[in-house]
Each structure stands twice: as C-alpha cells, then as structure tokens.
Amino acid sequence: MDKNNFQVVFKEMNNKFVISISGFLDAHTAPILEQAIKEQIENGNYNLFIDFENLDYISSAGFGVFMEFIEEIRQNGGDLVMINMKEKIRRLFELLGFDILFKINPLE
Amino acid sequence: MSNIKKILEIKLNADTKNLANLREQIADFLSLNGFDEQKIMQVQLVVDEFCTNIIKYSYNSDPSKSFEITIEAANNEVKIQIIDDGKPFDLTQYQAPNISEHIKNPHKGGLGIPFIKLFSHKIKYLQLSKEPNKNLTEIQI
Numbered sequence: 133m134d135k136n137n138f139q140v141v142f143k144e145m146n147n148k149f150v151i152s153i154s155g156f157l158d159a160h161t162a163p164i165l166e167q168a169i170k171e172q173i174e175n176g177n178y179n180l181f182i183d184f185e186n187l188d189y190i191s192s193a194g195f196g197v198f199m200e201f202i203e204e205i206r207q208n209g210g211d212l213v214m215i216n217m218k219e220k221i222r223r224l225f226e227l228l229g230f231d232i233l234f235k236i237n238p239l240e
Numbered sequence: 241m242s243n244i245k246k247i248l249e250i251k252l253n254a255d256t257k258n259l260a261n262l263r264e265q266i267a268d269f270l271s272l273n274g275f276d277e278q279k280i281m282q283v284q285l286v287v288d289e290f291c292t293n294i295i296k297y298s299y300n301s302d303p304s305k306s307f308e309i310t311i312e313a314a315n316n317e318v319k320i321q322i323i324d325d326g327k328p329f330d331l332t333q334y335q336a337p338n339i340s341e342h343i344k345n346p347h348k349g350g351l352g353i354p355f356i357k358l359f360s361h362k363i364k365y366l367q368l369s370k371e372p373n374k375n376l377t378e379i380q381i
Contacts, residue, residue, distance in 0.1 A: 158259050158292075159292040159295075189281075191289060192289055220277060227358075
C-alpha cells in the first residue's frame with residue numbers, strides 16, 4: 133500500500149450512511165475525510181457510520197475531523213458511530229478518553 | 241554483541257506528505273529493537289504530532305526547509321531529539337488545554353500538543369542559537 137494512501141468510500145444501506153476509511157489518517161490526509169463528512173452534512177445526512185475496518189493509523193488531525201462535526205451532527209438529531217474498529221485503534225481512543233464522546237463498535 | 245542500530249537519524253523536508261514515510265522508518269527501527277506495537281504507535285504519534293507542528297507553524301509548510309530527527313532506543317525507553325531552525329517553540333512552556341476539555345467542548349484543532357504531553361515522560365527544550373534560530377527539543381517516551 134502506498135504509504136500516503138488514505139481512501140474514503142461512501143455507501144448507503146437502508147437509509148444509513150457509511151463512510152469507510154482505509155490507510156493512514158494524519159495531517160496530510162485528514163482534509164479528504166473532512167470534505168467527505170462535510171458533503172454528507174450538506175446533503176442533510178446526519179446518521180453517519182464511520183467504518184474503521186481498514187484504517188491503520190490515526191493522528192490528532194484525524195480525531196480533529198470527528199471533533200469538528202460531532203456537535204453539529206448531534207444537534208441535528210444524528211450521530212457519528214464508529215464501527216469495525218481494530219483493537220490497536222480502539223485502545224488509542226480509550227487511552228485518550230474519546231470512547232466517552234463517541235459510540236464505538238455498538239454491535240459487539 | 242548485537243549489531244542492531246540503536247540510533248535512527250532522519251532529515252525531514254517540511255511537507256506533511258513525508259510523515260507517512262517517517263512513521264514507517266520509526267516502526268521498522270523500533271520493531272528491530274524489540275518494542276511492542278503499542279509503544280511503537282505512541283512514538284509514531286508523538287513524533288508525527290511534533291513534526292506536524294514544526295512543518296505547519298515553524299516553517300509554514302515550506303518544503304525547501306528541513307529539520308533533523310534523531311531517535312535513540314535504550315532499554316524500554318525511546319529518546320527523541322529534534323533540531324530545527326524555524327520559529328522558536330518551547331513545548332515545555334506551552335499551556336495547552338487537556339484532552340478532557342476537548343471532550344467537553346469538541347472542536348477542530350489543538351489536540352496535537354495534548355497528545356504529545358500525554359505519552360511523554362520527559363520533555364526538554366533549548367534554544368541553541370538566535371538569528372539564525374536553532375532549537376532543540378528532547379522527548380522521552
């Protein structure tokens with residue numbers, strides 16, 4: 133995989149909007165995710181699932197994208213739900229305390 | 241005597257596209273030195289956050305500028321030394337809101353330094369020279 137690789141794939145399933153992210157989410161690639169979430173909000177889609185299955189790394193710039201939108205999304209009756217998060221990324225969320233703010237792997 | 245390198249030296253141009261390669265070199269180096277996945281990720285994160293700050297705020301993302309990073313593996317500790325000639329920035333004096341404040345009041349930005357402080361045992365800053373600037377930051381993880 134290209135070391136700078138970060139991809140966003142969007143799927144709609146039964147009125148649920150899933151943004152699958154893969155690769156490395158850092159200061160260089162975070163604007164791609166920011167744009168993707170912004171587009172969903174502009175289309176009035178506030179029930180968003182972020183699929184972490186193929187994400188290998190996240191820095192503060194990546195967390196910053198979720199922090200940027202979470203209040204606006206919840207104020208509009210929606211949520212940002214993190215799904216399929218790998219153990220090492222989940223541990224980081226927990227260590228930083230972000231598991232309090234975000235719903236993570238709710239189906240486990 | 242093991243011939244595994246204990247010191248990794250990298251010169252980085254001030255462009256965030258170089259962060260991925262930097263993190264990969266750190267992972268390879270620390271893994272050879274026997275560090276576990278969690279420690280490797282913490283070191284990657286701290287170096288990534290500090291370098292992102294230098295790239296964006298000390299060098300205004302000017303890729304013609306560069307700075308030096310040295311990573312030393314010793315027992316269970318990792319020592320990071322960064323020397324740059326950008327705007328002076330003393331990480332030890334910077335009062336960043338802690339992460340719980342960000343959680344209470346979510347907003348974009350400002351998380352990098354709290355991340356660095358959370359994972360670091362010791363941070364030192366020294367301004368080696370003024371005009372031209374030369375800054376040394378040492379972080380132990």
